[in-house]
Amino acid sequence: MTKRTKRSPRSSSVTTTRAATARVPKVASAPLRPKPAANRAEKSAERRAAIVEAAMEEFIARGFAATRLDDVAKRAGVAKGTIYLHFTDKESMFEELIRTAIVPLIGNITMAPPGGSVRETIERFAATFIQEVVSTRRGDIIRLIVAEGPRFPAIADFYFREVVSRGLAGITALIQLGVASGEIRQKELARFPQLLVAPAIVAVIWQSLFARHAPLDAIEMFKVHLDLIFGERRTT
Secondary structure, rough: OOOOOOOHHHHHHHHHHHHHHHHHOOOOOOOOOOOOOHHHHHHHHHHHHHHHHHHHHHHHOOOOOOHHHHHHHHHOOOOHHHHHHHHHOOHHHHHHHHHHHOHHHHHHOOOOOOOOOOOHHHHHHHHHHHHHHHOOHHHHHHHHHHHHHOHHHHHHHHHHHHHHHHHHHHHHHHHHHHHHHHOOOOHHHHOOOOOOOOOHHHHHHHHHOOOOOOOOOHHHHHHHHHHHHOOOOOOO
16 A cells, blocks of 8 residues: 655745746836937037037127037037037037028029029018018128138138038029020120129128118119119009
8 A cells, every 4th residue: 555645834835835836927127228328329410509509609799700519518518528528619510500591592593494484583582581581690690701700711611611612602503594585685794793782792781780770672773773684563
């Protein structure tokens, strides 16, 4: 006869507990999720935009020479070291200001709409330039370049490459289109596209120096200027 071994209640309980534990799946602890890259990129872009905005205010208020990165950082609400994460120096920060504030306005100069006249295209661009540059803080940026460009040729050279040369190329193309269509009779105007946009420059300078003495209707002045080039407008 086989002798049975009695299990103690405690041993049976331990065995049952272990078996039950074995059947329960282990839950892995949730790993720490890194911050989404999109959020980091958005915050970085926001900081960069804030720095550029602060830089514009400082450049306009103090001029290029007197602007300090410490003041830009304070105005932007960031540490000075944060600026160096986005820009190498004051010049590169100024260049970014030109790229974001001025360059986008130049891109649509040569885009004459189908069926639209060259004059209409130039009038539309002039209206945009006067409303978005002459009457805003962007005009102060241009005035700063005029004032300090001779002392800092690097910023004048950059502005010429990014803005002036593109603008003149677009205006020249429009003049050539106007000559080909018969809208412009003076072919030599293509040699001096500066003449076509001269009122815009006059408006920028006039706004800062003499507007309080003699307000200037820059858009109407531009239209009169175009009358001299295209002929008087029809008033029907």
